Amino acid sequence: MKKDEELLYHLVQEINDAIYSMDSHFIKLHQNLVTDDLSPKQIILLDFIEKNSQVTIGQIASYLNITSSAVGQLVSKLEEQQYVTRRINPENRREIFVSLDTSGFKYFEREEEIKRFIISKYYSKLELSELVQLKEVIQKLNQIVIKEGTIDALNDHHLKKGEL
Structure with missing residues (x-):
């Protein structure tokens, strides 16, 4: 039984090493193709908004596990660069909706181009x-x-x- 556990360990280690190597290559390639200067937290926030179309400050705070105040600062920086836009919920004026803005849409268009490039260059093989x-x-x-x-x-x- 011990021999099987060692074999399993080594197989999983080889899989993890290959995935890490591939991910490292893709990250480097991605960094060379992306011109946006966004922090990892900003990217996670943009992804969350893109997947959900429109989210509230509270939803973002819960998702990122940070305070609403911290979300406000994060959103303000993205809003300055037109990645996101805020608007008050007309049905509940204390609630603020956040959605993608011009730069945010352009960011995801570029992400789509990069995904298609990676697929055609590597996965298509x-x-x-x-x-x-x-x-x-x-x-x-x-x-x-x-x-x-x-x-x-x-x-x-x-x-x-x-x-x-």
Whole structure:
């Protein structure tokens, strides 16, 4: 049984190394193609808005796990550069909606171009059946991770800080 565990460990390590190497390459490529000077938190905020069309300051605060005041500062900086726009909810004047603005839409148009470039340069070299299989395996692993939950897994194996 110990031999199987070692084999599993080494296989997973090789997978993780390959993914890390590939992600590092894609990040470097992405950085060379993107002209926007955005912080990681600003990018996460823009992604959240783009996926949800219109969000409130409270929703952003909850999603980013920061205060509404901190969200206000983050949104103000993005608003100055026309990445986002704010407007008061006409039905609840204490609520502020945040949505993408001109620079925000341009940012995501450029992101789409970069994705298509990466797909044509790299993923297109794989067979369609390989891509389908890759997608299925990654989705299956993702479902296992979601089902098991990180905190539950740590508690189940008694792996707490200092016990590793």
